[in-house]
Every structure is written in structure tokens, then in C-alpha cells.
Amino acid sequence: MKELKMYQQPLHRDTGMLDVGSGPHLRIGDGLSTVHQRWLIALLPALLGSLYLFGFASLRVFGLTLLFALFFDLLAEKFAPSRDLSSNWSTVVLAIIFSFMLPVNAPWWLIGVGCFFMIIVGKKLFGGVGAYPAHPAALSIAILQLSWPARMDHTDALKGMDWQITLIEPLRLLKSIGSSAQEQYQLLDLFLGRQAAGSAEGLVFLILIGGLFLLFIREIQWQLPIGFLVGLMGSSFLFNLYDPNTFGSPLFYLLSGGTLFMGLFLITDHTTSPVNRTPMFIYGFIAGILLILIRGYSKHVDGIVFAVLLANLCSPLLDMMKPKVEGVENE
Amino acid sequence: MAPTLTFPKGGVHPPESKKLTENLAVEVMPLPAELEIILGQHIGAPCAATVAKRAEVSEGDLIGEVSKGLGVPLHAPASGKVKAVGNSGHPVRVSAPSVTITVDQEAPDKQYQPRDWQNDTSQELLKRVHDAGIIGIGGAGFPTHVKLKPPSDNPVDTLLLNGAECEPYITADHRAMLEMAPEIVEGAKILLKILGITNCVIGIENNKPDAIKMMTDAANGTAGDGFSITVQPLEVKYPQGSEKQLIQAITGRKVPAMALPSAVGVVVHNVSTTKAVYDAVVLEKPLVEKVVTISGKGINRPANLLVKVGTKLIDIVEFCGGVKPDLSRVVMGGPMMGFAVSDLNIPISKTTSSVLFLTDEEIDANPLSACIRCGWCLDACPMGLEPKEIGVFVEGNRAEDTEQFGVFECFECGSCAYVCPAKRPLVQFVRLAKMKAKRS
Numbered sequence: 001m002k003e004l005k006m007y008q009q010p011l012h013r014d015t016g017m018l019d020v021g022s023g024p025h026l027r028i029g030d031g032l033s034t035v036h037q038r039w040l041i042a043l044l045p046a047l048l049g050s051l052y053l054f055g056f057a058s059l060r061v062f063g064l065t066l067l068f069a070l071f072f073d074l075l076a077e078k079f080a081p082s083r084d085l086s087s088n089w090s091t092v093v094l095a096i097i098f099s100f101m102l103p104v105n106a107p108w109w110l111i112g113v114g115c116f117f118m119i120i121v122g123k124k125l126f127g128g129v130g131a132y133p134a135h136p137a138a139l140s141i142a143i144l145q146l147s148w149p150a151r152m153d154h155t156d157a158l159k160g161m162d163w164q165i166t167l168i169e170p171l172r173l174l175k176s177i178g179s180s181a182q183e184q185y186q187l188l189d190l191f192l193g194r195q196a197a198g199s200a201e202g203l204v205f206l207i208l209i210g211g212l213f214l215l216f217i218r219e220i221q222w223q224l225p226i227g228f229l230v231g232l233m234g235s236s237f238l239f240n241l242y243d244p245n246t247f248g249s250p251l252f253y254l255l256s257g258g259t260l261f262m263g264l265f266l267i268t269d270h271t272t273s274p275v276n277r278t279p280m281f282i283y284g285f286i287a288g289i290l291l292i293l294i295r296g297y298s299k300h301v302d303g304i305v306f307a308v309l310l311a312n313l314c315s316p317l318l319d320m321m322k323p324k325v326e327g328v329e330n331e
Numbered sequence: 332m333a334p335t336l337t338f339p340k341g342g343v344h345p346p347e348s349k350k351l352t353e354n355l356a357v358e359v360m361p362l363p364a365e366l367e368i369i370l371g372q373h374i375g376a377p378c379a380a381t382v383a384k385r386a387e388v389s390e391g392d393l394i395g396e397v398s399k400g401l402g403v404p405l406h407a408p409a410s411g412k413v414k415a416v417g418n419s420g421h422p423v424r425v426s427a428p429s430v431t432i433t434v435d436q437e438a439p440d441k442q443y444q445p446r447d448w449q450n451d452t453s454q455e456l457l458k459r460v461h462d463a464g465i466i467g468i469g470g471a472g473f474p475t476h477v478k479l480k481p482p483s484d485n486p487v488d489t490l491l492l493n494g495a496e497c498e499p500y501i502t503a504d505h506r507a508m509l510e511m512a513p514e515i516v517e518g519a520k521i522l523l524k525i526l527g528i529t530n531c532v533i534g535i536e537n538n539k540p541d542a543i544k545m546m547t548d549a550a551n552g553t554a555g556d557g558f559s560i561t562v563q564p565l566e567v568k569y570p571q572g573s574e575k576q577l578i579q580a581i582t583g584r585k586v587p588a589m590a591l592p593s594a595v596g597v598v599v600h601n602v603s604t605t606k607a608v609y610d611a612v613v614l615e616k617p618l619v620e621k622v623v624t625i626s627g628k629g630i631n632r633p634a635n636l637l638v639k640v641g642t643k644l645i646d647i648v649e650f651c652g653g654v655k656p657d658l659s660r661v662v663m664g665g666p667m668m669g670f671a672v673s674d675l676n677i678p679i680s681k682t683t684s685s686v687l688f689l690t691d692e693e694i695d696a697n698p699l700s701a702c703i704r705c706g707w708c709l710d711a712c713p714m715g716l717e718p719k720e721i722g723v724f725v726e727g728n729r730a731e732d733t734e735q736f737g738v739f740e741c742f743e744c745g746s747c748a749y750v751c752p753a754k755r756p757l758v759q760f761v762r763l764a765k766m767k768a769k770r771s
């Protein structure tokens with residue numbers, strides 16, 4: 001019976017006891033940081049493309065954004081620690097998403113102010129990942145666009161570029177001279193990212209690759225981008241019929257500015273999008289229509305962030321549409 | 332081979348980890364020095380001990396009986412002397428009344444002679460099942476004779492045998508099907524006779540092609556007896572072996588909420604339970620031993636063991652060559668629904684299908700963070716519930732309001748917590764919610 005004693009208490013290395021816990025004892029993945037890292041991978045193609053195209057200018061924007069965002073995140077964690085262990089990773093993702101929509105010549109203070117609003121106000125004050133009601137990056141860009149419209153002008157930012165294309169944001173030209181503006185642009189150019197837009201949001205092709213990756217690994221659900229696509233294409237088609245002078249063609253809307261970036265990276269954000277499948281579709285659909293309305297009738301040029309913020313507001317309402325649970329009386 | 336079927340909603344694919352034991356034949360574990368038999372083996376009131384301290388018992392003697400309710404009697408798993416009628420450790424209830432028997436190692440093995448059961452009436456057969464103390468071996472341990480007496484207003488037309496064994500690691504049913512296929516089929520015939528029907532389908536996940544073949548062969552051997560026994564391969568997906576999911580996968584019928592399978596004309600039994608029915612009726616042998624999978628990376632010699640009910644984990648550990656230093660958690664039952672135990676003096680019960688010795692590398696004890704609203708738990712839930720919402724409500728101290736999300740429909744399969752990237756202990760939340768919601 002001597003050996004028996006040896007097994008009597010198989011000692012755990014650290015605690016000296018057997019570990020207990022509620023099932024399931026198996027879990028998949030390494031937690032939230034994996035989720036954020038996947039988003040980073042998906043953002044990578046466009047990020048590299050931007051570095052290739054704009055070189056140091058976009059490196060500066062990405063670097064400064066990351067620095068400011070992480071600084072504010074660490075500061076906030078210091079004064080109000082959250083239980084979100086992956087907070088830094090989510091901040092990195094938000095920072096990259098934010099910087100994609102900045103003009104490449106954004107001054108450092110603009111980036112600093114933007115990061116403050118994004119991290120401190122948009123993310124932390126509302127309770128961090130899982131709790132914020134509006135997409136922090138979209139919120140912050142919206143604030144910047146309203147406060148310093150001249151600084152958020154992508155046409156101005158790309159003045160010095162030597163591209164053999166019209167160096168005006170397609171949607172800006174559309175707004176000022178009406179739908180004849182479309183003749184100034186090749187759809188293929190737009191698709192390949194040869195258009196005046198933020199540091200990376202306009203790299204349609206590369207954004208698409210990243211988004212398809214997210215869809216493929218089921219990180220995001222297809223209902224969101226497809227709903228968005230249907231809403232966008234459908235409404236722009238109808239508006240185009242109704243007022244062909246003001247509204248461009250559906251494809252033109254789809255390929256210019258940050259449309260695809262919004263459909264694949266902004267409205268698909270886990271925290272702000274609905275959790276059920278049908279509401280997801282409706283949410284994407286609403287976002288698509290809102291985008292066209294904003295582009296057509298407001299003074300904002302691109303308007304993706306406003307469409308995102310407005311759609312965010314619908315999300316809690318949409319989530320009240322629940323699948324019917326068997327055996328529970330839903331009144 | 333017939334096309335594989337599966338249930339429509341949710342489900343997950345945890346790593347199977349069955350390689351460790353699936354090719355190991357069932358070993359008979361030598362009798363330990365002492366057995367502790369818990370008196371409450373199944374749902375409902377525990378048995379009252381019918382033996383006193385220092386009484387001599389021999390294998391198969393009655394040691395506990397239930398006077399009321401659904402209970403079944405309890406038998407001595409081995410010959411020996413009653414050392415105490417007291418308490419034992421229990422994986423869920425922490426401590427439970429039990430009978431301790433000091434095993435007489437010299438006593439000769441009891442011999443069982445097969446008898447002819449064909450002439451018994453179904454009432455007699457049912458009584459034998461009850462008297463042998465048979466309960467559902469695979470899961471919650473519902474007394475088998477109760478399931479065999481469905482309410483008369485719901486005529487039953489199909490018997491399903493559950494050989495899905497969807498929990499990772501466990502291979503006890505798999506080995507039983509390989510090594511005892513004819514007995515299981517014979518048991519199925521007994522069950523069919525008791526129910527007065529002829530149609531039986533055996534559902535097996537198709538990661539066990541050898542078992543599917545053995546069972547098909549055994550089932551084909553019975554053609555001409557007037558029974559229709561077929562094998563149905565199932566897709567590998569957790570929780571395929573859950574009653575409602577299995578019924579929907581095989582028959583396409585949906586069991587209504589809060590209803591028993593008999594509401595849709597089906598009765599489900601586990602294959603190992605069926606083997607126990609065979610033992611009870613043909614060999615007149617009560618349920619005193621069972622096949623248990625001993626597995627996980629934390630044990631030196633994984634095995635499929637035939638052990639007596641009441642064998643303590645510590646004796647099993649000793650027989651299996653001890654534990655490895657990086658052992659972290661010992662789980663009774665599967666890794667998805669099993670219970671972690673805090674020490675090894677806990678005895679095996681009739682419902683224990685496996686004991687897993689899991690290392691740090693196999694378990695996941697990461698801390699939780701806030702729900703990020705990804706919705707993956709909703710996709711994983713086979714019942715179509717909203718585990719996320721239940722968790723949020725419980726954390727917000729509104730557990731009693733969670734009935735709207737169907738907490739009582741949740742059978743705690745753990746699929747939701749398995750996929751949750753925020754590592755939220757959703758099953759724990761559900762259990763809490765059930766307790767609170769019931770109280771209010």
C-alpha cells in the first residue's frame with residue numbers, strides 16, 4: 001500500500017492540487033487575442049499595398065496611429081483596468097482600421113486627437129470591446145471629418161502623386177458635377193485602387209482579399225456583407241433610375257471610396273453588429289441604403305462612417321428579433 | 332453503406348482523441364481491496380441500504396432498495412463483508428451515502444448460465460430489467476424500466492439504440508459494439524419484445540466503421556425473427572448522441588420542448604445499456620460492472636477496463652500505472668459534459684463511462700472576458716438557444732429572467748462554451764440560471 005499513497009494526491013505543478021472546473025473541459029482557440037489577430041491578418045494585404053503605393057507617407061500615418069492608440073489604451077488600462085485581457089490587441093485592430101480612413105498627409109495632432117476620441121471616448125468610456133454601441137474608429141473619423149473637413153480631404157493629400165488618372169476623389173467629383181463625373185474614371189482603375197481615397201480604404205482589390213479571408217474562416221458571417229451588397233446595389237440602382245444626374249451607377253458606388261472597406265470591415269465588427277443571422281442581413285441591408293442616401297443627399301463626400309454609425313444605432317433594436325425558442329411562450 | 336445522417340441545428344467538432352484507446356480490447360480489472368457503492372446511482376431518491384455493517388454478502392446480493400418512486404435496486408458487485416454504511420465522495424454532490432464492501436479475494440467467481448428468454452412475457456422481462464438494477468449507462472442514468480413503459484397515450488413505434496458516442500476520448504461503447512455485438516442485438520430484441528414493437532435502428536457515428544460493420548453483421552444475422560434491426564451511420568458531430576438530436580437525425584421527428592421521446596413514438600437506449608439488459612435477462616446477472624474508458628495524456632497506460640461498480644479512482648490509477656506529473660484535471664465522464672473531481676477517492680458509478688486524466692495541454696482554463704457579441708455560441712447551440720444572452724443576464728444578476736431564452740431547454744452539452752472566443756463559462760451560467768429561475 002505504500003505506492004498507493006504516491007497517487008493519493010497527484011500534485012499539480014503550481015497549486016499542489018487537482019484542478020477543478022466546470023465543463024466543457026475542452027475549448028477551441030486561444031481566446032480573444034486570436035480573434036483580433038485574424039482581423040490583423042485580414043487587414044494586412046491592404047496595409048502592405050498602401051506602404052508600397054505611398055511609402056513613407058503611409059508608414060508615418062500607420063506608425064503614429066498605432067503609437068497614439070496604444071498610448072491611450074495603456075493609459076486607460078492604468079487608471080481604469082478592464083478585465084479584457086486582449087484590450088491591446090483590439091486597440092491595434094481599431095488603430096489600423098482608423099488609419100486606413102485617414103488621408104496620407106494627416107498631421108500628427110489630428111491623428112492624436114482622433115486616437116483620443118477612438119480609444120478613450122469611443123472604446124473605453126463605453127466599456128470596451130463587447131460593449132461600445134458605436135464603432136470607435138468610425139466615430140472618431142466622423143468627429144474629425146466634422147471638425148476639420150479640410151484636413152480630411154484625400155484629394156489634397158495626393159496632390160503630388162504622379163498617377164495617370166483623375167486625382168480627385170471619385171465621389172467628390174460626382175457630388176460637384178453630377179453623374180457625368182463617372183466618365184473621368186475607369187472602373188478597373190477604381191478596382192485596383194488607383195483612386196484618391198484614404199491611406200488604404202480605396203485599395204478595393206486588397207480589401208476584398210482580406211474580407212474574403214475573414215469570410216472563409218467564418219470569422220464574420222456572410223449575412224452582413226451580402227445584406228450590405230444587396231442594400232447598396234438595389235438602392236443605388238433605383239436612385240439611379242429616379243435621378244440619373246445626381247446618382248452614379250451601382251458599380252461606381254461599389255468601387256469608389258471606402259464602400260467595400262465598410263462592407264467587409266466596418267459593419268462586420270462583432271461588437272456593434274447584431275448577433276442573430278436574420279438581423280445581420282437586415283443590418284447590412286440598412287447600412288447599404290443609408291450609405292447611398294448619405295452619398296446622394298448629404299454634404300459629406302464618402303459618408304461611410306456616418307452610415308456605419310447610423311446602422312450601429314439600429315443594432316440593438318434588430319437584435320430583439322430572436323429566433324423562436326421551442327417551448328417558450330414568446331409573447 | 333446507407334447515407335450518413337445528422338441533426339440540423341448547431342453542433343461542434345471537438346478533436347476526437349479516440350486514438351488513445353479505440354484499439355485496446357476491454358481488459359478485466361482485478362478486484363480492488365474495497366468497493367464503495369453509492370446508494371443514489373440515478374435520478375430520484377437514493378436507495379436505502381438493506382445490509383448492515385459486518386454482514387457477509389456475495390456477488391449479486393441485494394444491498395439497497397427503493398420503496399417508492401422510479402428507483403431500481405442495488406446489488407453487491409463482489410463477495411465480501413460490509414465494512415461500513417456511510418458516505419463517499421461524489422463528483423457532483425460532493426458527498427453521498429454509500430455502502431463499503433471489503434472484497435473477499437478468495438471467493439470463487441460467480442458463474443452465470445444463459446437461459447432461454449423467448450417464452451417470458453413482456454411483463455416478466457420488464458420485471459427482470461427492473462430487478463437487475465439497470466439504468467441508462469450512457470448518460471443521466473434514467474432507470475431503464477421506466478423508459479420501457481411509455482405512457483399509453485403515445486404509442487411507440489421505433490426503438491433507437493444510441494451508439495453515437497459523440498464525446499471525445501470515450502471508446503467504451505465502441506469497444507462494447509466490437510466485442511459484444513451479438514449480445515447487444517439480442518438485448519435489442521428483448522427491448523423490442525418488452526415494447527411490443529418490431530422496428531429498431533442502431534445509430535453509430537461513422538468514425539467507427541469497424542463497429543458499424545460488426546453491428547450490421549450481427550443485425551443481419553437476426554433476419555427472419557420478425558424483427559427489423561438496422562444500422563444507421565451518422566455524421567461525426569457533437570452532440571450527436573444526445574437523445575433529442577439523435578431522434579431528429581435518424582427519424583426526422585422533432586421532440587417538443589419539455590417532452591419525452593415517447594411523445595414522438597421513439598424510445599432511445601444506449602448500446603451498453605442494451606448489453607446490460609441482455610445480461611439481466613439471459614444471464615440473470617444484475618448490473619454490477621461496466622466498461623469504462625481510462626484515457627487522457629495524464630495517465631501512463633490508457634485502457635478500456637471492465638470494472639466493478641464502486642471501484643475507486645485511486646485503484647484504477649494504480650492499475651493503469653500511475654499518473655504523469657503534468658496531470659492537471661481528472662474528469663469523470665466526457666470532456667464536454669463530464670465533472671472534474673478534486674480527489675481520487677471517488678468511486679465509479681453505474682453511469683460513469685470514462686475517467687479522463689487531462690494535462691494542462693488538453694484542458695483550457697483560460698480566464699473569461701466580456702462577451703464580444705460574435706454570435707458563435709448561437710450557431711453552435713443544437714437547441715437554437717441564446718447562450719450569450721443567458722450569460723449576460725446571469726452576470727447582470729437577472730438570472731430569473733432567463734427563461735425567455737429557453738434555459739430549461741438547455742441540456743448542458745457545452746457546445747456554446749466550447750466555441751466561445753471570450754472563454755465564457757456559458758454552461759456554468761446556464762446552471763446558475765436554472766437554479767435561480769426555478770427558485771423564483
Ligand code: SF4
Pocket residue numbers: 711712713714715716717718740741742743744745746747748757758761
Ligand atoms: S450547453 Fe445549452 S446553451 Fe450551450 S450549446 Fe448546449 S444546449 Fe445550447
Ligand code: SF4
Pocket residue numbers: 275701702703704705706707708709718719722747750751752753754755757
Ligand atoms: S461565443 Fe462568447 S463572445 Fe461570442 S456571442 Fe457567444 S458568449 Fe459572446
